[in-house]
Amino acid sequence: MAYREGMDAREKILEAAAELLAEAPVADVSTRAVCEAAGVGAPMLYRLFGDKAGLLAAVVDRGFERYLASKRAARPGDDPVADLKSGWDNHMRFALEHPNHYRLMYSPELTAPPAAAREAHDLLHGILERCAAAGRLTVPPVLATRIVMSANVGAALSMLTRPEQYPDAQFSDRLRDAVLDSLTRPAEGAAPVPENPVPVAAATLAARLRADVPPAFTPAESALLQQWLGKLTES
Amino acid sequence: MAYREGMDAREKILEAAAELLAEAPVADVSTRAVCEAAGVGAPMLYRLFGDKAGLLAAVVDRGFERYLASKRAARPGDDPVADLKSGWDNHMRFALEHPNHYRLMYSPELTAPPAAAREAHDLLHGILERCAAAGRLTVPPVLATRIVMSANVGAALSMLTRPEQYPDAQFSDRLRDAVLDSLTRPAEGAAPVPENPVPVAAATLAARLRADVPPAFTPAESALLQQWLGKLTES
DNA sequence: CATCCCTTGTTAGCGACGTTACGGTGTTCT
DNA sequence: AGAACACCGTAACGTCGCTAACAAGGGATG
Structure with a gap:
């Protein structure tokens, strides 16, 4: 840890805490461990951050x-709605890459x-303001911000x-499209795409077969049929 | 607390813990406070629940x-989609009425x-199965369960x-409608519901599959699938 | 240069926490 | 009656967040 000599105490503590947090199996870090890892006494930490909550927030x-x-x-x-979409995906990617940081952000600690959190909210709000300015939004931007953000956070926290129960991110894409399609309207001049009716018909039949x-x-035949219908539903 | 004399220790502890949790400003409860409030020694608690996490789960x-x-x-x-809607609202209402219980449910503790949590998931899955059986669902029920549940939890946790940042529940209604409208299709008012819907769904799917x-x-799989769909059509 | 003060660092400790070992008490079986 | 046993409360251990008290540097001021 000699490379830390150049930093000031604040940076050393933050670095050590981030490292411990990233490696911690359960998302909790003790101030004592942070002080020991940073080579700093406990009072230093409390003088700099005031509180454990303050350290975690920092x-x-x-x-x-x-x-x-x-x-x-x-x-x-040039397309703010596309920015919305990629913003959602970036949000999910960051949450999955830094699970402990992300969960800590929404923890009661x-x-x-x-x-x-405030800045992420404002950033999303900015994109939605641009969508509204382009005439693509069907609700006021502040309301749209709450809708998109809460759904995005819910998807990320559910996966973490x-x-x-949430083994893949497929549901996240569907939820994103559902939310964004409902809040935005297509750009002028875009031709609506006809939906492929095969997945719908397959899903309907599969559900009715499960019902009765x-x-x-035979059970084996039913299982194979369900498997095929599932494949058709996702096509 | 004389009214607690009739209960067994397990009930007394659970009652006291729930009371403390409901009154606690921050969603945390100490085992010592629970034991004192329940008039029980600490080892009793650990013999019954094994762990603090066990107590909280209970x-x-x-x-x-x-x-x-x-x-x-x-x-x-008779309308499973309406059940979906009221299920969402009940979920939100419960979360707002018991914020500490709810947050604890999704806490890393x-x-x-x-x-x-598992049972709530399964309950929602059951409603969505019935939606699918009624031909009202556009995605497989397990996927729909994940979408709806994650959005619902996200809305509730955001408010809590x-x-x-989320002063009212208006955004929750919009999010709910966005998600449910995207996952469901309107009931076909012209043809209410055929007597035996399986043959119709099977015939529809078979025709679409023949079209493209x-x-x-593989050709063999397609042939077997068509054969099965034919059998379902004649049932 | 001596003095003061302010920032930094160390030691030791307080109270509260989760958890458990140990010893006493009541009950039951022979 | 006496012994074996299941049960339960007291006290304790180790760790936690946090802080008081004090020692050591280091500029600015006289």
């Missing part, structure tokens, strides 16, 4: 700094909401806290 | 028991997900953890 803000910087740097494209199983099929 | 399950019982008792109406053959199937 470490969350620092972790989100890079994420928000890249998001801020992403210059708005943080008494005051960290500044990063119940990974066995046909007597003419 | 208290969460108990708190959700009434909620799930009322939800289970609500007999399914609970190592194992409580049984109540950031009340100043799915690329993911």
Whole structure:
């Protein structure tokens, strides 16, 4: 840890805390461990951050700094609705890559909401303002911000806290499209795409077969049929 | 607290813990306070629940028991999509009325997900199965369950953890409608519901598959699928 | 150069927490 | 009656967040 000699105490502590947080199996970090890892006495930590909550808020803000910087740097494209979509995906990617940071951000251990949460909210609000200016939004931007943000956070937290119930991110894409399609209207001049009716018909038949199983099929046949219908539903 | 004399220790502890949790400003409860409030020694608690996480899981399950019982008792109406809508609203109402119970359910302090979460998931899955059986669903029920549940949890947690950013529940209604409208299709008023819907759905799917053959199937598989669909059509 | 003060760092400790070992008490079986 | 046993409360251990008290540097001021 000799490379830390150059930093000041604040940076050393933040670095050590972020490292411990990233490696911690359960998302909790003790101030004692942070002090030992940073080579700093306990009073130093409390003089700098005042509180354990203050330290955690600072470490969350620092972790989100890079994420928000890249998001801020992403210059708005000509289609703000596309920016919305990629913003959702970036949000999900960051949550999955930094699960402990992300869960800590929405944990009750943080008494005051960290500044990063506020800034992410405002960033999304900015994109939605541009959507509204382009005439693509069907609801006021502040309301749209709450709708999109809460759904996005819900999808991310669900994947992090119940990974066995949310094994893949497919549901996130569907939820994103459902929300964004409902809040936005297509650009003028775009031709509506006809939907492929095969998945709908397959899903309907599969559900009805599950509801009352046909007597003419063996269990193995039913299973294979369900499997095929599932494949058709996702096509 | 003389009225507690009749209960056994397990009930007394759960009652005291629930009371303390409901009154606690921050969603945390100490085992010592629970033991004192219940008039029980600490070893009793650990013999009954094994762990603090076990106690919290038990208290969460108990708190959700009434909620799930009322939800289970609500007999399914004739319109499963309406059940979906009221299920969302009940979810939000419960979260707002019991904020600490709800936040605890999705807190990292609970190592194992409580049984109540699983049951709520399954209950929603059941409603969505009935929607699919009625031909009202556009995606497979398990996927729809994940979409609806994650959005619902996200809306509830957002209101609880950031009340100043989500001052009213208007966004929840819009999010609910966006999600449900995207996942469901309107009932066909012209043809209410055919007597035996399986043959119709099977015939529809068979025709569509003949129109454009799915690329993911071998010719033999397509032939067997068509044969089965024919058998279902004649049933 | 001596003095003061302010920032930094160390030690030790307080109260509260989750958890458990140990010893006493009541009950039951022979 | 006496012994074996299941049960339960007291006290304790180790760790936590946090802080008081004090020692050591280091500029600015006289």
